[in-house]
Amino acid sequence: MAPVPSxxxxxxxxxxxxxxxxxxxxxxxxxxxxxxxAMAVLGLALMGSSALLVKGLxxxxxxxxxxxxxxxRIRSDFADWSLLLSQGGDSQQxxxxxxxxxxxxTRAFLLTHGLKSEELKLGSVNADxxxxxxxxTGELRQTRWTSRQTLLISxxxxxxxxxxxxxxxxxxxxxVPLVINEPAYTYSKLAEKRVDMLAKATKDARNRAQAIxxxxxxxxxxxxxxxxxxxxxxAPNSTDAxxxxxxxxxxxxxxxxxxxxxxxxxx
Numbered sequence: 001m002a003p004v005p006s007x008x009x010x011x012x013x014x015x016x017x018x019x020x021x022x023x024x025x026x027x028x029x030x031x032x033x034x035x036x037x038a039m040a041v042l043g044l045a046l047m048g049s050s051a052l053l054v055k056g057l058x059x060x061x062x063x064x065x066x067x068x069x070x071x072x073r074i075r076s077d078f079a080d081w082s083l084l085l086s087q088g089g090d091s092q093q094x095x096x097x098x099x100x101x102x103x104x105x106t107r108a109f110l111l112t113h114g115l116k117s118e119e120l121k122l123g124s125v126n127a128d129x130x131x132x133x134x135x136x137t138g139e140l141r142q143t144r145w146t147s148r149q150t151l152l153i154s155x156x157x158x159x160x161x162x163x164x165x166x167x168x169x170x171x172x173x174x175x176v177p178l179v180i181n182e183p184a185y186t187y188s189k190l191a192e193k194r195v196d197m198l199a200k201a202t203k204d205a206r207n208r209a210q211a212i213x214x215x216x217x218x219x220x221x222x223x224x225x226x227x228x229x230x231x232x233x234x235a236p237n238s239t240d241a242x243x244x245x246x247x248x249x250x251x252x253x254x255x256x257x258x259x260x261x262x263x264x265x266x267x
Contacts, residue, residue, distance in 0.1 A: 062266040063224055064212060070197050070255040071244025073236065076185035079161040081153040082123075083168065084179035088146045091253035092127050095147040099125070102176055103149055109171055114160055115153065158185055158252050184249040187233075187256075194231060197258035202226065205262040213266055220266035229259030 085102050089095030103122065110120060125147055132142040155161050161183050171178050187193070200221075208218045230245035233254050240246060248254055 003219065005195065051227040054085060063263050064209050064220070064266055065225075065261060065263040066205045066209040067211065067229075068201045068203070068208060068260045068262060069257060070200035070204055071255055072197065074187055074193065074254055074256050076158050077156060077254045078151075078186050078188050079155050079158045079183050080186070081155075081161055081165065081183040082181045083151040083153075084148060084181070085147055085151070086148040086177055086179075088144055090142075092129070092145045095127060095145040096125065098261060099147040099149060103151070104175060105153060105174075106168075106171060106178065109168070110151075110153070110164060113164055114165060115164060116157070117152055119155040121152045121154075123152055125149045153183075162252060182250060185252045185254075186249060187254070190227070190233075193256065194258065197231075198228065201258045201260040202262055205260055206264070209262070209264045213265050219267045221267045223262055224265055229261060229263040232257040 063214040083106060085099060085106060087095055087102060089098050096131060107120065107122075109115065126149075128146045128148075130144045130146070131140055132144065133140050153161060153164075163184075165180070165183050168180055170177070172180075206220065213220050230243065232241050233247045233256050235251045236241050236249050236253050236255055238248070238255065240248075
């Protein structure tokens with residue numbers, strides 16, 4: 001009599017040649033809890049698909065950091081300037097009285113050469129006392145007083161101040177004991193200009209990053225970090241620079257340079 005086929009699918013599979021090779025596996029699974037079995041099957045499935053997934057992944061650390069810069073020529077729109085007058089005497093009163101005609105002479109010179117009265121202020125008068133003693137005995141020989149006064153000039157007409165700075169030494173030739181300080185030329189809209197310069201420096205950094213990425217058949221994505229560098233305000237065409245930034249006040253025209261270190265994502 002022919003054998004009756006088994007109604008158990010598992011037993012049927014075991015009876016086949018392939019099933020005989022899987023017998024040890026089936027026996028192991030029969031002794032394994034259901035949850036562990038499910039996890040094992042899931043793990044085998046994931047092993048097959050993980051190789052495909054990894055090939056499509058790109059690490060989030062693919063970035064490039066580039067330094068961008070922007071330089072422009074600007075013109076100062078304000079000037080601060082100061083002059084110092086001094087005169088001595090045997091007493092504080094004498095020194096003060098000798099100083100005042102010199103102050104008025106200097107003030108008149110500035111006003112007649114185009115300076116407006118509201119652009120000129122007189123600083124406070126300072127007096128210093130000096131005791132002159134015998135170097136051997138220490139005995140007091142004489143007391144001298146020196147009075148000093150500063151003339152402060154502030155003007156939006158930078159060209160006028162620059163011209164006056166060149167003309168004022170004529171007073172020294174007339175006997176006026178004048179100390180002439182250099183005018184300080186500044187730019188009052190610097191805060192707004194910085195925003196514009198940073199935007200241009202960032203654009204320059206993106207252009208540089210794109211040029212570099214193109215050599216690797218890549219493209220540039222979003223900005224992940226941006227560090228503002230120092231601002232340099234220097235004389236025109238100057239190569240002077242400082243790690244903490246610089247601000248040249250000696251020249252009316254200046255070169256302003258902004259630097260940005262920008263990190264981009266690489267796609």
